[in-house]
Amino acid sequence: MRIVVLNGSPKGELSITLQYVLLIRKKFPEHQFKVFNVAQEIRKLEKDDGAFKEVIDEVRASDGVIWSFPLYFLLVPSHYKRFIELVFERGAGEAFSGKHAASLSTSIHFFDHTAHNYINAICDDLDMRYVGAFSPHYHDLMKEAERERLILFARHILRAIESNAPTHKSFAPLLRSGFEYQPGPAPASVPVGDKKVLILTDGEKGQVNLERMVQKVRQSFAGQAEVVNLHDVDIKGGCLGCLLCAYDSRCAYSGKDGYMEFFNSKVKTADVLVLAGAVRDRYLSSRWKLFFDRSFFNTHIPIMMGKQIGFVISGPLRQIPNLREILEGWGEGQQANVVGFVTDECEDSVELDALLLRLAEQLVQFAVEGYRRPVTYLSVGGRKIFRDEIWGGLRFVFQADHRFYSRHGVYDFPQKRYRMRAIVAVMMLLTKIPRFRDEFRRRTKVEMVKPYQKLVERA
Ligand SMILES: Cc1cc2nc3c(=O)[nH]c(=O)nc-3n(C[C@H](O)[C@H](O)[C@H](O)COP(=O)(O)O)c2cc1C
Incomplete structure (x- = not known):
């Protein structure tokens, strides 16, 4: 064959x-x-x-x-x-x-x-x-x-x-809507104070909804909110996978194109990031993918830590939960706060105006309050994978990561929690005694919640 x-x-x-x-x-x-x-x-x-x-x-x-x-x-x-x-x-x-x-x-x-x-x-x-x-x-x-x-x-x-085996299709065809967004008059803007807002888009000619959504969200911020189109960033090519960056975060493209300068001066310094794009096949465009891939010069260091991130997307995101998981996984993995998604799927211009304004409000509010919602599996799982990989076989290659992880307590292996280890060791021994084990099993539920109950009582 x-x-x-x-x-x-x-x-x-x-x-x-x-x-x-x-x-x-x-x-x-x-x-x-x-x-x-x-x-x-x-x-x-x-x-x-x-x-x-x-x-x-x-x-x-x-x-x-x-x-x-x-x-x-x-x-x-x-x-x-x-x-x-x-x-x-x-x-x-x-x-x-x-x-x-x-x-x-x-x-x-x-x-x-x-x-x-x-x-x-x-x-x-x-x-x-x-x-x-x-x-x-x-x-x-x-x-x-x-x-x-x-x-x-x-x-x-x-x-x-x-054998010409039959196969099952797992993903239904995407249904595209013909809705055209007609933004209303400029809304009351959200004062950004000293927060730096950066809106990144890959909008191209003819992507009417995306362009209007970007304009609208830009208008929602009163003060400094810069819009950068990724097509205007000088990017010579995709990540080469060469790992030259692994030792000290320097990219093979250093001095050859404008990506690193753009990323370091604009993306890294922003407090609020709005990422705007249109669904293309089952993801965003390859230009957006280029943006993500080339950021690998930062290797496994969570460079978006503490930033507030919002996604503004034109197209059928609701039909592609995989894409939503990717974007949330990226944001959470970077230790940013993923504030929310706004898409044009509501097919109602007035509602879309309100959603974009609400997103802008929340982005700024959370930036001012320093709020970050608790992480989920998306972040916790990733952090443990990177921790173990960098501690293990990849440490000599990714030395920049190792230095960062050592300094920032990423190597939080449980073996350093000596008190906890001592308690666990004693409890393990005690559970070998049948009477203690039976009593322990009987009281597990009550004993587990006790410290939390005490805390709530004292509060
Ligand atoms: C830019 C870049 C991004 C990567 N992203 C991921 C990732 O998201 N998940 C993962 O498990 N590995 C990731 N890796 C690791 C590669 O997938 C892995 O090293 C792979 O084996 C390389 O295969 P290749 O030699 O065929 O190119 C990434 C590597 C690079 C260079």
Whole structure:
């Protein structure tokens, strides 16, 4: 069989994910696996119709497609996202239609599920037959049991293609609305005081609702509120995945484009950030993805700490909970306060005016009060993953992270809580005595709530 592998790593042949594919290729010599480095070659694919057509023709002639990619900021890299946009823009979807597909990524498991949901949804939109996802930790290839798991996965995929297995679509097609937002007269503005407000948008000509929503939210702030269009920021290209930044947060693009200067001078210094964009396929645009990916020069340091963030989105966000989770996960993971989302889905201009004003009010109010809502699993889970990865195998690579984590108490492993450890050790011993154990089990509920009850009484 002929399998096309769409390699989404900007590192091309040096991709770790690709090594998983190459192992599969070795184990199944009876099948042909043709690899296209579509992320690394994205500039060429954008400019050279012939090169793009070559990939699409191979897809058309293939029996199945493997979407192979590294996780970048809770999704696929911006270059890969751009490739997917090109497929839709150039009407090349018919080449994918009806083909069986699978996704394979490597990562440290931080929001790998959202990236695979995205590719699954793209496959459903392309009318492909999505068979499944394989998402190992990038180091798993070194373990025999994990290699066996990979081969079993490949066998399962190849069998599904051979037998023309039926597949289930997980994501319903998106319904787009024709609503046109007509903003009302300028509302009473929210005084921003000494807070710095930055509104980032990727608005393009013709995105009427997005443009008007950005204008409206801008008008809602009285005082300094700067609007920057990401298309006006000098960004030469996507993250190269080179990890030059890991030692001291310096990017390979330093001095070559304006992204770092823009990010350091505008984004990092803002108290309030409004991120505005339009839904494009199952995410925002690849320009937005470029913004997120290139911020990796800050590695795993939560640079949005303490900022208030609001999202203003044009398009069917309610139908894409995966996208909402990605945006919230990014904001929370950065230790910012995600204040809320406003979209044009209410299809009512008066209501939309009010929602945008309310968002502006809350952003400023929370910035003044220093309010941050309690974190959820999105942040707690991520923090623990990064803590363990940087403490472990990645410390010598990500030395900037290690220095930051050491200074800021991110290494909060429980073993340093000596009092708690002593209590736990004594309790463990006591529960070995049957009478104590029975009494303890009987009183667990009452004893657990006691300290909290006392606190409420005293308050
Ligand atoms: C810009 C950037 C963003 C990343 N974002 C994530 C992420 O969101 N989640 C995750 O688990 N790993 C993330 N990683 C780690 C990569 O996914 C991981 O190192 C992967 O194995 C690289 O694969 P490759 O060699 O095929 O490019 C990121 C790495 C880079 C360079």
